[in-house]
Amino acid sequence: MVKWLHPPPGRLKLNVDGAFKLTESGAGGGGILRDHRGTCVLAFAKNYQGVTSALAAEALALRDGLTNCCSKGFMDIMVETDSLNLVQIVTRQTPRPWELSCIIQDVVVITQKLKAQIKHVHREAN
Numbered sequence: 001m002v003k004w005l006h007p008p009p010g011r012l013k014l015n016v017d018g019a020f021k022l023t024e025s026g027a028g029g030g031g032i033l034r035d036h037r038g039t040c041v042l043a044f045a046k047n048y049q050g051v052t053s054a055l056a057a058e059a060l061a062l063r064d065g066l067t068n069c070c071s072k073g074f075m076d077i078m079v080e081t082d083s084l085n086l087v088q089i090v091t092r093q094t095p096r097p098w099e100l101s102c103i104i105q106d107v108v109v110i111t112q113k114l115k116a117q118i119k120h121v122h123r124e125a126n
Contacts, residue, residue: 002122002124002125003124003125004038004125004126005125006034006036006037006038007034007035007036007078008036009036010036010076011036011076011077011078012033012034012035012041012069012074012076012077012078013033013034013077013078013079013080014031014032014033014065014066014069014077014078014079014080014116015031015032015034015079015080015081015121015126016029016030016031016058016061016062016064016065016079016080016081017029017030017031017058017061017081017082017126018048018054018056018057018058018059018060018061018062018083019054019057020051020053020054020056020057026047027047027048027049027051027056027057027060028045028046028047028048028057029045029046029048029057029058029060029061029064030043030044030045030046030061031043031044031061031064031065031068033065033068033069033074033077041074042068042069042072042074044064044065044068046060046061046064048060052099054083055083055085055086055097055100056099056100056103058081058083058085058086059086059089059100059103059104059107060103061081062079062081062086062090062107062118063103063106063107063110065079066079066107066110066111066114066116067106067110069114069116070110070113070114074114075113075114075115076114076115077114077116077117078116078117078119079111079116079117079118079119080118080119080120080121080125080126081118081120081121081126082120082121082122082123082125082126083120084120087118087119087120089104090104090107090108090111090118091118
């Protein structure tokens with residue numbers, strides 16, 4: 001059984017997700033930051049204009065989640081996304097698509113500031 005797991009005491013976990021619908025040219029993303037009890041510390045949702053893929057929506061949600069954590073002073077976080085492709089791009093296991101270069105570069109820089117660990121989880125655990 002796949003389910004969301006609590007972070008260890010003293011750490012926070014950020015789960016992010018993006019969505020894209022080609023037929024309506026619509027995209028959005030959001031995330032939630034929770035403590036070791038599962039209590040919501042921060043949450044966000046955004047509408048993204050001009051997005052052309054699900055991967056772009058996922059990347060924007062990741063960047064926005066990390067930016068929110070950084071601006072609020074949450075520096076030691078675990079990050080989970082259900083986009084394996086995005087995790088592989090951010091961790092340099094896969095080349096980054098040119099159209100996402102700026103977003104991915106932002107993610108890399110912010111991740112280093114936060115000392116964030118980004119990992120893939122199944123959709124049901126996200």
